[in-house]
Amino acid sequence: MILKDKITYIRAHLNLTQEELAKEMGVSFATINRWETGKNNPTKKTQQQLDTFCSQHNIILPDEKVLRVFEGFAGYGGGSFALKRVQNLHPNFKYDVVGYSEIDKYACELYDANHRDASGRLITNFGDITKIDPTSPSFPDFDIFMGGFPCQPFSTAGMQKGEDDPYGRGTLFQHIIRICAVKKPRYILMENVKGLLSKKFDATRALMIKLLREIGYVKDKNNPNESPIAYAVLNSKDYGIPQNRERVWMFARLGGLPDNFSVEPPQRKNDLKMADFLDPEGYVPKEMYLSKKQIDHLKVKHNIPSFKVDTPLCLDIYNKKIKYDGYSITITLPEHNSLRVIEAHKNREVVRKMSVTEQFRLMGLEGLKGVGRKVDIDFNGQSYTQLSRRAGNGWDVNLVTILLEYILNQLQNLDFDLFDF
Numbered sequence: 474m475i476l477k478d479k480i481t482y483i484r485a486h487l488n489l490t491q492e493e494l495a496k497e498m499g500v501s502f503a504t505i506n507r508w509e510t511g512k513n514n515p516t517k518k519t520q521q522q523l524d525t526f527c528s529q530h531n532i533i534l535p536d537e538k539v540l541r542v543f544e545g546f547a548g549y550g551g552g553s554f555a556l557k558r559v560q561n562l563h564p565n566f567k568y569d570v571v572g573y574s575e576i577d578k579y580a581c582e583l584y585d586a587n588h589r590d591a592s593g594r595l596i597t598n599f600g601d602i603t604k605i606d607p608t609s610p611s612f613p614d615f616d617i618f619m620g621g622f623p624c625q626p627f628s629t630a631g632m633q634k635g636e637d638d639p640y641g642r643g644t645l646f647q648h649i650i651r652i653c654a655v656k657k658p659r660y661i662l663m664e665n666v667k668g669l670l671s672k673k674f675d676a677t678r679a680l681m682i683k684l685l686r687e688i689g690y691v692k693d694k695n696n697p698n699e700s701p702i703a704y705a706v707l708n709s710k711d712y713g714i715p716q717n718r719e720r721v722w723m724f725a726r727l728g729g730l731p732d733n734f735s736v737e738p739p740q741r742k743n744d745l746k747m748a749d750f751l752d753p754e755g756y757v758p759k760e761m762y763l764s765k766k767q768i769d770h771l772k773v774k775h776n777i778p779s780f781k782v783d784t785p786l787c788l789d790i791y792n793k794k795i796k797y798d799g800y801s802i803t804i805t806l807p808e809h810n811s812l813r814v815i816e817a818h819k820n821r822e823v824v825r826k827m828s829v830t831e832q833f834r835l836m837g838l839e840g841l842k843g844v845g846r847k848v849d850i851d852f853n854g855q856s857y858t859q860l861s862r863r864a865g866n867g868w869d870v871n872l873v874t875i876l877l878e879y880i881l882n883q884l885q886n887l888d889f890d891l892f893d894f
């Protein structure tokens with residue numbers, strides 16, 4: 474699309490006059506007028522300015538390449554949050570979430586409060602993945618399936634029954650395969666707990682590989698040595714968020730992965746510690762704090778002589794240890810939560826639960842500047858328990874942003890028909 478048509482399209486999309494668009498973009502009316510009447514050839518800077526403006530307003534120009542995304546097991550939409558960030562970093566990159574699948578009422582409400590498709594509309598929730606009919610005309614096509622299938626069956630915090638999980642959660646990945654066998658998205662990105670890599674689940678992983686091979690996610694179906702999956706265990710603390718959170722990430726590409734493809738971005742360590750992610754003084758809700766009696770009980774039970782610390786630290790009550798490395802232990806579902814924060818005070822011992830804003834910051838959501846303890850997510854007025862469930866189950870948005878950037882960078886020359894980067 475040439476510059477003058479772009480301006481006309483953008484104005485029509487946002488229903489703005491030339492004057493109003495000039496104001497929105499921070500340029501003069503004369504500039505917009507020159508652009509739209511074709512009197513000026515676009516400079517590189519003009520193009521960049523327009524691309525940034527379009528991505529900020531989620532405008533997809535008609536001839537642009539758009540990566541269509543389906544977000545399975547969506548939770549709070551860690552994938553969608555990360556895609557937004559990738560787009561901010563790469564204004565040429567355009568995506569559209571064409572549908573999601575989630576069964577938890579509160580997760581759906583949180584997702585809807587925070588995410589929209591490229592035209593600003595609510596994204597359709599296709600509900601229970603086991604009930605999705607991928608051949609239905611109302612089920613959209615997409616280029617990437619992304620989803621972290623429920624991890625309880627593989628987690629050390631659960632019974633580790635894997636595919637034999639009594640609630641059927643261990644076979645949910647087979648529904649990813651069932652859907653992708655019909656839709657044939659170019660990419661599949663999956664996530665799970667590290668436990669999935671244990672010997673106990675060798676057969677589950679072998680089945681995943683077999684099924685992905687059968688539906689075409691390899692170069693050569695008959696080559697038993699070619700794995701359709703690139704995988705890596707990534708820890709949030711190695712990518713800038715001070716939470717010890719290890720997850721396995723798996724990626725497959727229709728037709729096979731290019732040689733040397735990797736899902737392990739170079740680490741981005743920094744000096745930030747859990748203390749840097751805590752709410753400012755006075756913002757932590759009162760109900761987070763343990764009473765003196767509870768603190769004394771913890772001391773005896775865990776054989777910890779004192780909770781007086783010089784800098785805020787994490788207490789792991791499951792392992793009965795103070796984490797002197799300054800990192801937070803893994804944020805989990807509230808029913809498994811053994812994470813406590815020890816505040817640093819000269820003459821007092823203060824131990825408390827972690828607030829939701831702290832949990833979400835440690836899940837890679839950024840702080841909103843100038844508004845105290847808030848993070849950049851609409852909590853939709855939900856309860857501590859519900860929000861903690863989302864955080865405990867969620868994707869680290871910071872890590873997923875880094876991972877998606879890394880993956881798309883490696884594929885941009887190969888799959889230039891699908892997206893610009």
Ligand SMILES: C[S@@+](CC[C@H](N)C(=O)[O-])C[C@H]1O[C@@H](n2cnc3c(N)ncnc32)[C@H](O)[C@@H]1O
Pocket residue numbers: 545546547548549550551552574575576577580600601602603620621622623624645863866867868
């Ligand atoms: C590990 S969490 C995924 C978290 C998500 N990636 C995020 O960033 O928040 C798994 C999610 O799958 C959902 N789920 C479980 N069974 C499902 C099913 N049959 N169909 C769709 N979603 C399901 C759960 O409610 C849970 O929110």
